Amino acid sequence: MEDRELARFKEWLLTERDRLVGEIEYVESTMEQTQSEWSGENEFESHIADSATSTFARESDLSLSINSRDMLSKVDGALLRIEDGSFGICVVCGRPIESERLEAIPYAELCMEDQIKEEKS
Numbered sequence: 001m002e003d004r005e006l007a008r009f010k011e012w013l014l015t016e017r018d019r020l021v022g023e024i025e026y027v028e029s030t031m032e033q034t035q036s037e038w039s040g041e042n043e044f045e046s047h048i049a050d051s052a053t054s055t056f057a058r059e060s061d062l063s064l065s066i067n068s069r070d071m072l073s074k075v076d077g078a079l080l081r082i083e084d085g086s087f088g089i090c091v092v093c094g095r096p097i098e099s100e101r102l103e104a105i106p107y108a109e110l111c112m113e114d115q116i117k118e119e120k121s
């Protein structure tokens with residue numbers, strides 16, 4: 001892969017990394033707030049409806065946070081592969097990952113064929 005192209009992917013990955021870190025921090029700070037509201041709850045029965053809503057909000061925040069963490073580790077992995085020169089190479093078969101695929105998912109670890117196999121297994 002050309003250096004120029006690699007630099008472009010690196011820039012994208014660093015931007016994405018910043019975005020994800022911000023998102024995780026935001027979700028975690030909201031969750032802390034929700035938790036302190038929750039533990040400070042004394043008049044429990046009169047607030048059942050509110051509680052149900054906030055439990056739901058907490059769960060969706062939690063899964064958002066998990067997704068972001070998952071993405072972040074993929075982005076970090078791709079940045080490491082740029083550093084060690086293995087970026088854009090399938091970790092399973094060692095062949096170059098299709099360029100259209102990298103354009104769509106710059107942090108892809110698998111070529112199209114191995115990705116399909118992975119999803120089937």
Ligand SMILES: [Zn+2]
Nearest residue numbers: 090093111114
């Ligand atoms: Zn492969």
